[in-house]
Amino acid sequence: MSDAIDDKAFKAELASLIPHLRAFARSLCGDATLADDLAQDAMLKAWKARASYKPGTNMKAWAFTILRNLFYSEKRRSWRRQPLDPEVAEATLVANDNPSGTMELLALRNAINELPDDQREALILVGAGGLAYEDVADICGCAVGTIKSRVSRARKAVTEILDSNEIGFSSDGSLQGEDVFDDLMDQVSALSKPAKAV
């Protein structure tokens, strides 16, 4: 058992990270089924590598590193070159009871998909995954300043893409990014009410 945390505690913490592994994998792969395959492989690899985990460090960042390495080493990056299937994307989002919100998410997903890999992962990890710049730098194997720069460029690029591109997924193909943002702005007040949150 040495100084590592015991298997039971490790397993419990790893299990608690499965939702995040799935979410990160989905952002890398785009496709839900392939993403779950990747997330499962990463989970099992993390389990096998549990002796190398340093107790007290960020297990989420550690597991994300494993997942990311799997993704790139096995050339799964080609997966995301598949065009997103609008119907699938729509189906995954119908649970959202706000139609214009659904459209915004599709538009954003489309914009994110156009980012270079390094910018996309930095934006997802910092902007959605709740990881510190330092952790993301470790995960991606580069300097903190590099991550900050990538996130900054990604934000700028996404904004420009949303501004300039038509939203290909929607039934109303003429809708422009700025219209989406008009909707977004309209919803700021609604979303900021606690009752509407969740």
Place this chain on the structure above:
Amino acid sequence: MTEKNRPGPRNDKGAKQRQDRIGDRLRQLYDEVANEPVPDDFLKLLEEADDAADDGDEDQKP
């Protein structure tokens, strides 16, 4: 195409609000997956891996 409040030249406040909105939606995209129930096979696989470790323990170095 609406005529209202089209944000012509980007002012700083508008840009900040837009960034905040993008950030909210970005988290929403991630959280939609993270909040899904974990498929059963994940935990099943993890249990199987744990059982295998108990039996053979060929993977873990002391």
